[in-house]
């Protein structure tokens with residue numbers, strides 16, 4: 001049998017000629033009888049199937065480029081990580097499933113805290129389990145609520161063990177990965193790594209004595225560099241961890257990424273989140289989408305050693321969100337950077353042209369961030385509203401620090417009397433519900449401009465849709481009981497409320513059942529049934 005019949009629905013498997021059962025999971029143009037045949041057919045099919053090529057330019061180095069026009073949701077890569085493990089700084093977590101742990105259970109072989117006997121047998125945990133056992137070291141981690149320095153070594157150790165066990169695979173995947181890390185020798189970060197990773201791995205874990213592992217000080221620093229520059233933040237069921245992927249690690253960065261990642265069944269599936277024309281770069285985001293431009297650019301410079309110049313970074317308004325804008329002292333209009341790509345630029349009011357120096361802007365932003373951090377540590381409606389009022393004359397209401405305050409407030413509003421009897425819901429409650437609705441709408445508007453696919457804001461946006469549905473539900477039931485809306489209007493609002501729940505479910509659909517997001521998915525499901533029953537009972541359907 002020759003090469004696969006691209007695009008032909010021949011009814012025959014392109015590999016063995018038997019009856020076709022499934023489409024190629026990459027291009028979906030070719031038919032196979034099953035997974036095995038797809039694997040066999042792959043070598044000849046790869047070049048036509050792969051939706052990307054690896055390109056190279058001066059600005060980004062190697063990067064992925066669409067090899068054909070890609071539609072939204074097209075799969076770009078579906079691959080297992082070369083290595084996956086906790087982020088360098090993390091609170092103690094299970095080294096099998098990455099769930100936060102209580103400390104009540106320890107691996108029976110190596111003494112690392114884990115969550116259960118099943119997790120101690122998880123293949124991810126094997127490298128540190130074997131190395132720790134070989135040294136006879138007892139792992140002492142008591143405080144489960146603060147980052148613990150011992151976890152800094154885990155992912156590096158996993159890389160070193162893999163490089164010893166599967167040297168060919170390790171080398172072919174990593175030898176061309178970007179690693180400008182050694183340029184950082186002598187920096188505070190390098191010194192930190194020397195003390196907390198290199199020395200710990202060599203002196204405590206005796207990693208250089210472990211069979212097959214080359215782990216000179218410089219080997220360990222090289223691995224630290226590979227991880228720093230090429231890691232892909234990967235959201236597992238319970239935590240965001242770091243991973244190296246042969247292909248996805250090559251995607252260049254944009255603060256307006258055109259891909260969305262989902263980590264499922266141990267694999268990263270990277271899909272197009274926008275149509276990507278042939279020849280365009282395929283981009284991921286390496287920073288937090290809900291940080292302002294200066295914070296994202298500083299972070300990228302520090303961790304990845306480049307200055308982002310993407311569409312959002314170039315736009316003083318950050319896609320019309322005013323996410324970093326301050327307020328003019330003279331006329332209250334937004335104050336924006338004159339040249340957002342220049343760190344020393346002055347900021348100016350768009351209306352009265354009053355200028356602020358960059359130092360004043362940084363001082364103000366820092367002070368706002370500090371006030372927000374304190375307020376969010378113990379949030380109440382009173383303290384958060386007081387903070388909003390206090391900063392009203394100094395920062396734009398959409399400022400990213402105030403956006404975080406809004407997200408907390410939209411959950412708090414209406415909560416105290418949520419379960420109360422209708423009679424107990426007083427005027428103050430309905431004022432809160434009105435504020436809640438407004439906050440939900442504002443929060444979603446800003447997020448939809450920054451992250452239209454919601455792929456990078458799942459917990460925030462999903463929860464907001466859920467909270468939003470409550471306001472529509474409660475308000476419409478009240479207005480109907482007061483005969484202020486017609487049956488038709490009530491029905492319309494009930495359907496809107498259900499649609500908001502469905503939107504939340506769509507956002508949470510990949511979340512594990514025992515996470516807050518997975519639980520909320522189930523709550524939404526129950527709530528939809530409940531609303532349906534209520535509509536039936538009152539004759540709306």
Ligand SMILES: C[S@@+](CC[C@H](N)C(=O)[O-])C[C@H]1O[C@@H](n2cnc3c(N)ncnc32)[C@H](O)[C@@H]1O
Nearest residue numbers: 060061062177178229230249250252253304306
């Ligand atoms: C994960 S690696 C990507 C692969 C890398 N380009 C290579 O050649 O191996 C991340 C590095 O790529 C470069 N890079 C990625 N996106 C970039 C961008 N938007 N602008 C400039 N450099 C970028 C930076 O050097 C960054 O540290």
